[in-house]
Amino acid sequence: MTNIILLGPPGAGKGTQARRLVEERGLVQLSTGDMLREARDSGTPMGKRVAEVMARGDLVTDEIVIGLIEEKLKSEKARGFIFDGFPRTLAQADALNSLLNRAGQRIDAVIELRVDDEALIDRISGRYTCADCGEVYHDRTRPTKVPGVCDKCGSHDLRRRADDNAESLRQRLMEYYKKTSPLIGYYYALGDLFVVDGLASIEDVAKAIDNVLDQALAG
Numbered sequence: 001m002t003n004i005i006l007l008g009p010p011g012a013g014k015g016t017q018a019r020r021l022v023e024e025r026g027l028v029q030l031s032t033g034d035m036l037r038e039a040r041d042s043g044t045p046m047g048k049r050v051a052e053v054m055a056r057g058d059l060v061t062d063e064i065v066i067g068l069i070e071e072k073l074k075s076e077k078a079r080g081f082i083f084d085g086f087p088r089t090l091a092q093a094d095a096l097n098s099l100l101n102r103a104g105q106r107i108d109a110v111i112e113l114r115v116d117d118e119a120l121i122d123r124i125s126g127r128y129t130c131a132d133c134g135e136v137y138h139d140r141t142r143p144t145k146v147p148g149v150c151d152k153c154g155s156h157d158l159r160r161r162a163d164d165n166a167e168s169l170r171q172r173l174m175e176y177y178k179k180t181s182p183l184i185g186y187y188y189a190l191g192d193l194f195v196v197d198g199l200a201s202i203e204d205v206a207k208a209i210d211n212v213l214d215q216a217l218a219g
């Protein structure tokens, strides 16, 4: 089993890199953001409860996201998991450790995608995603080849996230610095942290992650 955490602020490239690792390493991506958006869009009671919190850019309660992850770890059979956007608090990190311990597993590497805040604002304000296959694009740096059509699956359903606006981005950054960034120290102390330059091109970040994984999995 290979279990990886991708850590970094919104717009750091976690989702893009997680999708590549799914394709290339046969791992399963566990994105609590995707799970919550799915619950919100299908209008489940939990989805209704979290919709406003997400729109504001606040974190959803630990209880809800830990519950989602616990369920997936039980139901998904995989060679390993990429945790994307989870954990985001120390309580979530502790919960993940116990869930994995109980299953006789561990985290192999925590990869921090390090970027500066100016770049995040630019990345997020230009971001759009294919609603059908999840491919991520950017107006300036990575537009679809044919305008309005997904390169990967041909869908015309390209969407911008409701929370990708200046106001909720500011709040998401605040939540990141207050609650999530302490995890960098936490995983450093555990000896699991690897830092990758998230400002490099998608391909170069991918290469850096591959190097980290080769190193982490060999050790």
Ligand code: AMP
Binding pocket: 010, 032, 033, 034, 036, 053, 054, 055, 057, 058, 059, 060, 061, 062, 065, 084, 085, 086, 087, 088, 089, 092, 163, 172
């Ligand atoms: P993301 O797609 O990872 O940027 O997540 C979108 C939104 O979902 C966040 O701004 C939070 O409101 C919520 N969310 C996603 N993952 C978590 C988490 N691990 N803990 C708390 N809230 C989360």
